[in-house]
Amino acid sequence: MSKKPKLLWLQSLTCNGNSHSFFNHSDLFSILSHFELIHFPLIDTKYTLEDVLNKRVNCDILIIEGSIKHGLEKCGVDIATLIDYYANEAKYIITAGTCATFGGMFKEYDSDNINGFAFDRDKAIDNFSKFRKKLISLPGCPIHPKWLSYVLLMIANKKNIPLDDKNRPQELYSITVHTGCVRNEYFEWKIDTHGFGHKEGCSFYENGCQGPFTRGSCNKILWNDVSSKTIIGTPCFGCTEPDFPKERLFFTKTNMGIPQKMPLEVPKRAYLTITGVAKSFNIKRLERKLIEYNNDN
């Protein structure tokens, strides 16, 4: 018998985004070699889906993908009840993605009856107090494959994972998406990007970037190991937050030109004082194009 931790991945209401994201991990099979894979939607295992549905398997780590709706049947089985069964079995429960964690995109369809596994948006529900000691929240739409591999390898190596008040790993969620963004200098000097996809300027002032108030490590652990949305000139949509998704994602809501939402835990008075000072100077280098293209290149 294998002594490796048994890994079971169950899907509820989901677009499969997180399983596909994890499937793209460049070291997927090396990571999975630490576990006995019971079920994962995209890889065959020695167990059948029937074995899982009929509770003929057990698991040490349960990964939940998708929002929870009680009464929802998949393959003739109440999926919430099945998740509950394995949640009681497991030593660790990982909610992979914002849907499984807070309700996410699917909650928009039926807000009263669709939730995350342990949260209704930012409010903890029964499962939180019930499973708090073994729950790890990994919000994101989707999660970065390396966020999950970090958690899995920490578990495989029997290391403690420091968590915050919503059981998110502090290693991944104690910073904001703003941390490490290559546009930080433009943010400091309050220089807007005019349009999308430009190398210059910050997307916080007009284009709706939520990076400064969104917990996540998108600019520390890069996507496909090379880039992030904010780096390429697209706003952060705040997909790791309990209130995701919001509306008008390419637009910064302002009150008389003042951004309505402040960087995380920054008082508006402090922000405006700094802004007034920064805007009083014109830094020529930051107003220029970084690369002057001509017709030859």
Add this chain to the structure above:
Amino acid sequence: MTKKELKRESIIQASLKLFSSNGFHKTTIPDIAKVLGMSVGNLYNYFKSKDILAKEIIKYTSEILGQEIKKVNILDISSEEKIKKIVELYFKMAEEKPEMIEYFLRVYLSHREVFSDGCEGMLCVSGFVTEIMIFFDDGVERGELRDQDFFSAFGLFMGYLGGMVFLKGENILPKELHEYIDDISKNIYNALKV
């Protein structure tokens, strides 16, 4: 405050009055030293030049005005009521300490060459401008004020008040400033409301 800080503030207050009443260029460092009963050399220990003193004064007045507006901002009252309170405190300051407002109008705005290096943009008036931003932001957030460009609203509010104090300083206004509070508050609110 330490003894040195108290002295520094008394220099700011004395020079603020002299600059406002006699004009920036006509007021010299020896004039200020004389009013304070201190030596010119000692005064230079506190402020190395008249220009530096001028910049410190605008920061000082802006901070005081900002602190007064902050007291209004943190009250749990409507934007309409806040406008009236801001107009009241501005005119009260203009009547009781006219040099505070006069300095802004007749020295800061009229001698840009003195302030161009070190007081660029909002650098020396941010204490006051920040509180006006907070007031506007709060008013729009509460659905009481119309969302618009910050400066179109700022100019309407502060330009209006500054203009009235300037007219009073020129002895053109037939009535005292406080007699205009009701009408002006109403005008500003009507112009800014949703």
